[in-house]
Amino acid sequence: MSAARLILYIFVMAAVTYLIRMLPTVLFRKTINSVFIRSFLYYIPYAVLAAMTIPWVFYAMQDIWAAVIGFAAAVVMALWGKSLVAVAAVTCAAALAAALML
Amino acid sequence: MQEKRHEFLRGAKDGIPIALGYLVISFGLGISAKNIGLPVWAAVLMSVTNLTSAGEAAGIAVIAASGSLVEMALTQFVINLRYALMGLSLTQKLDGSYTLPHRLLTSYGITDEVFAVSVSRPGKLSPPYMYGLISLPVLGWTTGTLLGAAAGELLPPLVGEALGLAIYGMFIAIVLPPAKKDKGICCCVVLSALLSCCLRYIPVFSGITQGFAIILCAVIASALMAVLFPRKEEGQ
Structure with a gap:
């Protein structure tokens, strides 16, 4: 892929992301009153992360079973209430250990 | 002046734990970028201009699939829409010295973690505090991406692949605890x-x-x- 194309991708990402952050901060002085819109925005991050993770996490490594074990470790650690960094570290360690052993 | 400096330092102190977390997570993101063949400079440029884990991970996926620019824009819009709500919520807490240039600058740094820290802070938010709060996380996020993307070349491929799972580990850690409750x-x-x-x-x-x-x-x-x-x- 050409550098120009990459810069274009990154520019579009940065511009959209900045506008989303900037416009409400600059333009709005009131909060949204619609319960539907507020609820929708409340759920969006969770829905996005779920759809980004499943099923894609299973294809993040060449060995699908290593990725499955990493995923399982992440689920256990997260349900156990561990911090983001701890969950991420154990995910990688479990996947690596599985890939080396399988 | 003294007060401004004090506020900046207080913000910077609150940003330290965020920055440390970002350093680790963005290391994994840098490796994900490297894994799809993104050059180091592109990964770093993406992180310093975007400052968002889910958005960047999705952006990397779109680039890997050679998606269209419209797809890229829409993906970023939906995934990062939550920042609009956070920005909106933060406007209620900005103090009287928060002029337009300050709003234009600090809105760049609204992330899930920065938002969480700033809303939980009692009282109003001043521009120096927000600059302090944002500065270290930006540094941590960019440095971690740089190290991850650069180390991706040095690490054995299997280690690189495993570290690429870090970003998914973080997503799972964000989603599951609230989902449980x-x-x-x-x-x-x-x-x-x-x-x-x-x-x-x-x-x-x-x-x-x-x-x-x-x-x-x-x-x-x-x-x-x-x-x-x-x-x-x-x-x-």
Whole structure:
């Protein structure tokens, strides 16, 4: 892929992301009153992360079973209430250990 | 002047734990970028201009699939839409010295963690405090991406692959604890994941790219949950 194309991708990402952050901060002085819109925005991050993770996490490594074990470790650690960094570290360690052993 | 400096330092201190977390997570993101063949400079440029884990991970997926720029813009819009709500919520807490240039600058640094720290701080927010709060996380996020993308070349491929899972580990750590406590979030997560599998595995949907698939799943699941489990107390 050409550098120009990459810069274009990154520019579009940065511009959209900045506008989303900037416009409400600059333009709005009131909060949204619609319960539907507020609820929708409340759920969006969770829905996005779920759809980004499943099923894609299973294809993040060449060995699908290593990725499955990493995923399982992440689920256990997260349900156990561990911090983001701890969950991420154990995910990688479990996947690596599985890939080396399988 | 003294007071401004004091506020900046207080913000910087509050930003230290965020920055440390970002350093680790963005290391994994840098490796993900490297794994799809992105050059180091592009990964770093993306992180310093975007400053968002889920958005960048999705952006990397769109680039890997050579998606269109419209797909890229829409993906970023849906995934990062939550920042609009956070920005909106923060406007209620900005103090009288928060002029337009300050708003234009500090809105760049609204992330999930920066938002969480700033809303939980008692009283109003001043521009120096926000600059302090944002500065170290930006540094941590960019440095981690640089190290990850650069180390991706040096590490054995298997270690690189395993570290690429870090970003998913973080997503799971963000989603599951609240899903365990809240029925609405739980249903939303399960539905979105199921829809995502349908789009991935049912042959008739095979033309839909990953970026659009994420948008579809998230919008359908969130809209349905907003009807079934409306939130009356959030977004104050």
